[in-house]
Amino acid sequence: MGSNTITDTKVGQWDTAYGWGDHSTEGYLTSVAFGDLTSTPTTLSGYGITDAATSAQGALADSAVQPNDNVSTLTNDAGYTTNTGTVTSVALTVPTGLSVAGSPVTTTDTLAVTFATGYAIPTTDSQANWDTAYGWGDHASAGYLTSFTETNDLTAAVTWANVPDGNITQSSVTQHQAALSIAGSQLTGTIDGGTY
Numbered sequence: 304m305g306s307n308t309i310t311d312t313k314v315g316q317w318d319t320a321y322g323w324g325d326h327s328t329e330g331y332l333t334s335v336a337f338g339d340l341t342s343t344p345t346t347l348s349g350y351g352i353t354d355a356a357t358s359a360q361g362a363l364a365d366s367a368v369q370p371n372d373n374v375s376t377l378t379n380d381a382g383y384t385t386n387t388g389t390v391t392s393v394a395l396t397v398p399t400g401l402s403v404a405g406s407p408v409t410t411t412d413t414l415a416v417t418f419a420t421g422y423a424i425p426t427t428d429s430q431a432n433w434d435t436a437y438g439w440g441d442h443a444s445a446g447y448l449t450s451f452t453e454t455n456d457l458t459a460a461v462t463w464a465n466v467p468d469g470n471i472t473q474s475s476v477t478q479h480q481a482a483l484s485i486a487g488s489q490l491t492g493t494i495d496g497g498t499y
Contacts, residue, residue: 392409395414400418401419402418
């Protein structure tokens with residue numbers, strides 16, 4: 304029974320209630336006809352209803368346009384204009400990238416909107432590529448090389464150190480042989496029968 308506690312006081316109360324007898328046989332009222340009631344309220348507020356419509360509001364509701372009523376049910380009592388006219392021309396303008404044909408329409412015709420030359424709806428793939436490129440960030444601030452000036456025009460002597468033998472070919476030596484000078488101290492081995 305959880306935290307309920309049976310006390311002497313509660314037991315005494317139960318015994319008292321039992322002593323009152325079986326109320327199911329007392330014949331208590333279980334229903335009543337409205338006409339049998341006396342001293343009934345005569346106003347809505349007497350029944351506790353405080354948000355009911357007034358009689359004036361009810362009359363307005365009865366006179367209002369109802370679903371499925373015709374427009375002729377309304378009365379132009381304020382003198383609004385009833386003039387009618389005829390449309391004689393309909394034209395269409397479009398933003399850059401589009402062109403329109405058949406404008407203006409003066410009788411019965413069709414306005415056709417197409418893409419101007421050089422414009423088209425981008426594909427889903429193209430849009431995905433644009434989004435990807437945008438995700439790479441603004442390359443304007445990446446510091447890429449925008450110009451270059453060669454300061455070594457080879458008019459002065461050039462010393463190359465540690466050039467691998469594989470990068471020096473016979474044709475490159477032959478091409479520049481007129482400008483090459485080799486001291487005897489730089490040669491070792493046998494060249495054309497001579498020993499150095």
